[in-house]
Amino acid sequence: MKDAAPTTAPETFYLKDYKPFGFEVEAVELTFKLAPNSTRVLSKIRFAPKENAADPRFFLHGEALKLISAKIDGAPVTPELIAGGLICDTPDTPFTWEAEVEIDPAANTALEGLYMSSGMYCTQCEAEGFRKITYYPDRPDVMSTFSVRIEGNEKVLLSNGNPTGSGDGWAEWHDPWPKPAYLFALVAGDLVNHPDSFTTRSGKDVELNIWVRPGDEGKCAFGMEALKKSMKWDEDVYGREYDLDIFNIVAVDDFNMGAMENKGLNIFNSSCVLASPETSTDANFERIEAIIAHEYFHNWTGNRITCRDWFQLCLKEGLTVFRDAQFTADMRSEPVKRIEDVIALRARQFPEDNGPLAHPPRPEQFQEINNFYTATVYEKGAEVIGMLKRLVGDENYAAALDLYFDRHDGQACTIEDWLKVFEDATGRDLSQFKLWYSQAGTPRVQVSEDYADGRYTLTFEQSTPPTPGQHDKAPRVIPIAVGLLSPNGGEVRATEVLELTEAKQSFTFDGIAAKPVPSILREFSAPVILERETTNAERAFLLAHDTDPFNRWEAGNALATETRVSMVTEGAAPDGAYLDALEKLVRDDTLDPAFRALVLSPPSQSEIAQSLHDRGVTPDPQKIYDAAETFAQTLAQQLETSLPRLYAATTVDGPYQPDAHGAGLRALNGRILSLLTRLDGGEQAARQYQAADNMTQQYAALASLMKAENGESQSQAFFDQWQSDRLVMDKWFALQVACAAPDAAAGVASDLTGHALFDMKNPNRFRAVMGALAGNHAGFHHVSGAGYQLLAKNLIALDSLNPQTTARMCAAFQTWKRYDSARQALIRVELERILATEGLSRDTHEMVSRILQG
Secondary structure, three states, X not given: OOOEOOOOOOOOEEHHHXXXXXXXXXXEEEEEEOOOOOEEEEEEEEEEEOOOOOOOOOEEEOOOOEEEEEEEOOEEOOOEEEOOEEEOOOOOOOEEEEEEEEEOHHHOOOOOEEXXXXXXXXXXXXXXXXXXXOOEOOOOOOOEEEEEEEEOOOOEXXXXXXXXXXXXXXXXXXXXXXXXXXXXXXXXXXXXXEEEEEEOOXXXXXXXXXXXXXXXXXXXXXXXXXXXXXXXXHHHHHOOOOOOOEEEEEEEOOOOOOEEOOOOEEEEEHHHOOOOOOOOOHHHHHHHHHHHHHHHHOOXXXXXXXXXXXXXXXXXXXXXXXXXXXHXXXXXXXXXXXXXXXXXXXXXXXXXHOOOOOOOOOOOEEOOHHHHOOHHHHHHHHHHHHHHHHHHOHHHHHHHHHHHHHHHOOOEEOHHHHHHHHHHHHOOOOOOOOHHHHOOOOOEEEEEEEEEOOEEEEEEEEEOOOEOOEOOOOOOOEEEEEEEEOOOOOEEEEEEEEEEOOOEEEEEEOOOOOOOEEEEOHHHOOOOEEEEOOOHHHHHHHHHHXXXXXXXXXXXXXXXXXXXXXXXXXXXXOOHHHHHHHHHHHOOOOOOHHHHXXXXXOOOHHHHHHXXXXXXXXXXXXXXXXXXXXXXXXXXXXXXXXXXXXXXXXXXXXXXXXXXXXXXXXXXXXXXXXXXXXXXXXXXXXXXXXXXXXXXXXXHHHHHHHHOOOOHHHHHHHHHHHOOOXXXXXXXXXXXXXXXXXXXXXXXXXXXXXXXXXXOOOHHHHHHHHHHHHHOHHHHOOOOOHHHHHHHHHHHHHHOOOHHHHHHHHHHHOOHHHOOHHHHHHHHHHHHHHHOOOOOEHHHHHHHHHHHHO
């Protein structure tokens, strides 16, 4: 089931054209009579016309629906069916609309609306899936209470809100909190629950359940603890209590996204909730904890207060990502979390911001809203809120959030509403700050310095390159956290936040005895690209002495980048001073092992390609790969005498615990093992694989062996052991491609698409193979073009089944113009082949068009 693109260009929707719906929706009653190919949905909705409505037309969205009957106030009517829905004449007074439709969940491979996943009924209605369930004003500013009756033979019948009744073959639910249709949810299947409870700070008992397929009960305990921690944290930090009698989570195998915050019934991709030491890595545990927190936090920042229209998506998502980042920082390591977030931002959002898919956190237009669930909306949206908090301070931030919840509870809001509460709470004028929401692109901030007679001056110049549809960019408010270090490494000025508001602006520090070493953009205080002439000696100094953990890591990351760029462009050997600094740092047992692991993690090959491109050098993926391999081998040799001791010192004894300290040690241990494998051919990795009692160590050993082309027997053993566990097999599929040599990656991925366990209709499995191919930088960009051809072929095949996943995977091509003309020509052929596909979905059509035109 998909939405084919019309013969003309898909319709474009504009923020400026927003008009409120012309009717209030007072109450919604739904009855579902479940059947795999012929589910009947009966709706009974009370509408009331608004006075002086901007658009008085009674239009209800609807797609892929078979209308059986329609009534107004009990009398049959014959509405006009039009593209995207229906219109009908209505009374001038309040009336009751009734409709019966038939839908086909079993045929719904797009995984939007009501569909089936391995015999289980489930829904995904964000952003516009509810219109595939019944006729309704499917827009986020239409909020109403919902009462739902489900009739079916399934053991468990779930919907939003609180249960109000059940019997043999039926269950009824009522959600007392008004919500838009995108938050509607239904699940029906033969499920089992992992139960628990939580008592709110006001003394209310809440029933908690994680519902899973039989056999997965043993993988729920960590997720349940994460949920209870989230509920407690939201009370303690934001003062938000849960507001229903029950909170349900359901694990679903076939799901386009990570999870969905439907009111009281969160539906999760099973990979984002199921965990056990034997089947999940430390990274899986941390991700599950963060996603559970994210979806729970949406109960207030997304559900109780939602967005007026989809252009405001970053209002709920940016704020909730920021909140879940705060939560993870409190649960684990704040510096490590910040570094990891910046690594992800630079890997995903910066290329988006500086390429053909660039758009502001609040876009002005779109053709398909699913294409704007992006790193810019989520991660950059969170960065904008972090800047706002940094500018106003912790106390003012807390006061503004309290005002936001008090003023807008039960409303569908805009970015203007959000900023207004900060202006009212702090007295600040945020009109210039608002540019962060409307301007696309990553600002560049050039820094120069001057020192004389005890006075040190920093001068900043900001500019933002043109992006599609936006050329001249006004200066933004940029908070720049700065500290100053003395030549001997002591801190002479503690961190202070400078507010850059002009195109060029200087800041002076008096009473500085000697020229300091500046530590600029501490904690990555703004999502900008900092440009400053410096030396490797200064970077090494900051790596050794900076008191800000982020900038200490940043100095090491910059050293790593400069070293690899020199190796690629000049054929230079790895920088000896940098190798010495790394050795000193990795041997420093006083440092957080997770931090040491991050410093040992090199910049990605894609990052090096972007760095070369920014310097006017056309990146050669094979040379970048060769430089990475040479550096890793040289580092292993440099650390040769230390590696066995470091490996032993970072090996965690005792039962596995997914806590921050143990995870940090295992992360460092895994980095050490990968270097050790380069020297011993995999002897230690083979021993670790054999002895491992948890997935983190087993997977790290297997990855080291496969990277060394010495893990064929372990890979087969891993497959034999885990072939019946779908989530572990996603890891196996991905690892085959990720570890493949550049000239073999496309062939390995192609072979895997013919594997008996490969299922294109399962988004997790598709992403495991094709996402790993796109992530194998030198393999995907192999000069043969085989990687481009294979991805395009599979995207074309998937589009007719699942347009949403297809469109998002198209982003693998977004950096195509930074490569040489031969590769550009090969990619253009594939993009044009996708665009020429008959019946191409509007999701994919928009993405490919933007990539080609950008």
